[in-house]
Amino acid sequence: MKPVKQLTRDEAAAEIDRLTNEIQVADEEYYAKDKPRLTDAEYDALRRRLILIERAFPKLKQPDSPSDSVGASPSATFAKIEHAQAMLSLDNAFEDADVAEFVERVRRFLKLGANDALVLTAEPKIDGLSLSLRYEAGALKSAATRGDGRIGEDVTANALTIEDIPSRLSGAPDVLEVRGEVYMSPADFAGLNDRLRAAGDEAAANPRNAAAGSLRQIDPAVTAMRPLKFFAHGWGETSEPLGETQFDAMARLDALGFQVNPRMTRCGSAVDLLSVYRRIESDRAGLDYDIDGVVYKVDRLDYQSRLGFVSRSPRWAIAHKFPAERATTVLEAIDIQVGRTGALTPVARLTPVTVGGVVVSNATLHNEDEIARKDIRVGDAVIVQRAGDVIPQIVEVLLDKRLKGAKRYKFPQNCPSCDSAAVREENPATGKIDVVRRCTGGLVCPAQAVERLKHFVSRRAMDIDGLGEKQVAALFEERIIREPADIFTLAARQAAGDIDLYTYKKDKKGAFVVKDGERQATNRKSVENLFASIEAARAPSLERFIFALGMRHVGETTARLFAQHFQTFDAFASMAKGAHDRESDAFKEFLSIDGVGELVAAGAINFFAEPHNRAAVDRLLAAVSPQAAKAPIGGSSAIAGKTVVFTGTLETMTRDEAKAQAIALGAKVAGSVSARTDILVAGAGAGSKMKKAEELGVRVVTEEAWREMTSAA
Ligand SMILES: [Zn+2]
Known part of the structure; x- marks a missing residue:
């Protein structure tokens, strides 16, 4: 692409036309349909170039330029529903060995002996769109998509048009x-697709996209015309148990009138599971639904509840995916993206190619060494692979097709x-x-600053509705938001007349500076909504707030561990500030948190060691009050809030199960005994920890006493 400085006036005018058109088409696709053609990065690149050209040729700027718009919130169409129980995703297995390991892991966790039976169910994994249906007193109350697992979209009216979804149940909990x-x-x-093409509409890429697009129609009458079907495969909240096993519970759902997959079977071993997998795989092409693997679940529901969850996935289920699909295409370019921690990530731009029914135009290149190892060059013919929802990757370069003069790729040494x-x-x-090359620009790097802001407002962090990635990038570029604290002064600055967000029109057509009164009013409404969601974000949960700060190595799970351990932001921050010395008690306290290692602890500690981070957090705390954490479940139990350490060999359960149970009851589990320890659970052969606990006067209980305490809770 020609640098902006070298464009003639005519070329600039032509390009402004082209970019404006492309952005408007992209906006329309993004908001009105289910298949955005451009990635966010591609879209941002278009907008960036348009803004640069407009700056170089201000007279050519059109009065309705999309560069003036902030864009609309993508989720504006459907109301949100919070799931009573999170909709989790399953861990994946790709190899036979993964399946054997899964079964072993379950047996170990449950402490099953060689002669104890472990029954598992196996069923085809439907390649569709997850839906949660809530019935109260036998009537369908709501239908929600998965969304981020906690909050989904309300598609009740549309779900009611699907024949497989009963609107009333009799004899249900x-x-x-x-x-x-x-x-x-x-x-x-x-x-x-035949009908869509005949009507001059765009066809869908595959049945899955068609199902998603049909369910998310704004007009339920359109959904009703679409041939959608529904398979039940599990449940969320229930007021009474559906059965004692997965298999029986599914039979109950079948009896209540739901479609349950007829190929679900019970198996007694990993070998059995794999033979069912092979059978389903060989029948795959003849099924009247698309599948992308086989799901295995522990059959006994009491086992399922003992196994519980780790992070976002249940320990009692796994999805065994079918092998990846591959296609050959051409690598057109290598783009470098800069992440919020400065990581430079190479992305392959490909000539679009269909891989297993999905059009692929980007693929991950992992990192610098990977490109060098495979000697990937721009212009190469490559084999791209796609497995399930995983980002496509380049597995092989076709060297015999390499063009003469193709140059070895030089990874940039500058951001x-x-x-x-x-x-x-x-x-x-x-x-x-480190395999990752990072920008050393820190605070001066706009890409890092924008990525940090995007992370801060994202759904799993502060969840500020109406402030999506595009809006953040636009407001950053125009210097309206430079750091998180700036978000919380938007309303005041608007009221004072320092900025004017009302001139940023937001609707699905994108992009006009508004003149007439009616439109001004519509826009005013969406800005007011944005202000309201910013107000609502002023009292986030402690774990969300810690996660939102975007400290290196501190993901959602770690943020939750920190929140549960320290309870308040002050306690967390002052401990992190005091932990710079590795010999300090504060540092040892970080390491005593179960699940926190040195790398993760260093992420938090190094963050607070930077004066500019501390200053930015202080400015933020002037506007935001993170809520003190409370024990999530079993808050009233005798062990809620207590710090527990396990030592020695437990007889009736594994260490993992004991820890998981303690956390579920609201306790904190630590790895070592300190003055802060409340209870030491001592199994057989307890040694040095027991001695230390006695020295410190910590309460020591036997495994039996612990079981009584937890069953009473
Ligand atoms: Zn940089």
């Missing part, structure tokens, strides 16, 4: 959440955003050179 997949059969999909040096650090713990 008073509260019953049924979960399953909405899908379209391949034959119905072909018929729908493409701020031009600071980009370096690969040595990991102090291992002495190894």
Whole structure:
């Protein structure tokens, strides 16, 4: 692409036309349909170039330029529903060995002996759209998509038009959440595409996209015309148990009138599971639904509840995916994206190609070493692979097709955003050179600042509705928001007349500076909504707030551990500030948190060691009050809030199960005994920890006493 400085006036005018048009088409696709053609990065690149050209040729700027718009919130169409129980995703297995390991892991966790039976169910994994149906007193109350797992979209009116979804149940528990997949059969999909093409509309890429697009129609009458189907495969909240096993519970749902997959079977071993997998795989092409693997679940529901969850996935289920699909295409370019921690990530731009029914135009290249190892060059013919929802990747370069003169790829040594040096650090713990090259620009790097802001407002962090990635990027570019604290002064600055967000029109057509009164009013409404959601974000939960700060290595799970351990932000921050010395008690306290290692602790500690981070947090705390954490479940139990350490060999359960149970009851589990320990649970052969606990006067209980305490709770 020609640099902006070299454009003639005519070329600039032509390009402004082209960019404006492309952005408007992209906006329309993004808001009105279910298949945005451009990635966010591609879209941002278009807008960036348009703004640069407009700056160089201000007279050419059109009065209705999309560069003036902030864009609309993508979720504006459907109301939100919070799931009573989170909709989790399953862990994946790709190899036979993963399945054997899964079964072993379950047996170990449950402490089953060699002769104890472990029954598992196996069923096809439907490639559709997850839906949760809530029935109260036998009537369908709501239908919600998965969303981020906690909050989904309300598609009740549309779900009611699907024949497989009963609107009333008789003999059902008073509260019953049924979960399953909405899908379209391949034959119905072909018929729908024929009709769409005949009507001059765009066809869908595959049955899954067609099902998603059909369910998310704004007009339920359109959904009603679409041949959607539904398979139930599980449940969320229920006021009474559906059965004692997965298999019986599914039979109950079947009896209540839901479609349950007829190929679900019970198996007694990993070998059995794999033979069912092979059978389903060989029948795959003949099924009247698309599948992408086989799901295995522990059958006994009491086992399921003992196994519980880790992070976002249940320990008692796994999805065994079918092998990836591959296609050949051409690598057109390598783009470098800069993340919020400065990581430079290479992305392959490909000539679009269909892989397993999905059009792929980007693929991950992992990192610098990977490109060098495979000697990937721009212009190469490559084999791209796609497995399930995983980002496509380049698995092989077709060297015999390499063009003469193709040059070895040189990874940039400077940040493409701020031009600071980009370096690969040595990991102090291992002495190894990091595989990731990072921009050293820190605060001066606009790409990092924008990514940090996007992370801050994202759904799993502060969840500020109406402030999406595009809006953040636009407001950053126009210097209206430079750091998180600035978000909370928007309303005041608007009221004072320092900024005017009302001139940013937000609707699905994108992009006009508004003149007439009616439109002004519509826009005023969406800005007021944004202000309201910013107000609502002033009292976030402690774990969300810690996660939102975007400290290196501190993900959602770690943020939750910190929140549960420290309870208040003050306690967390002052401990992190005092923990710089590795010999300090504060540092040891970080390491005593179960699940927190040195790398993760260093992420938090190094963050607070930077004066500019502390200053930015202080400015933020002037506007935001993170709520003190409370014990999530079992808050009233005798062990809620207590710090528990396990030592020795437990007889009736594994250490993992004991820890999971303690956390579920609101306790904190630590790895070592300190003055802060409340209870030491001592199994057989307890040694040094027991001695230390006695020295410190910590209460020591036997495994039996612990079981009594937890069963009473
Ligand atoms: Zn940079």
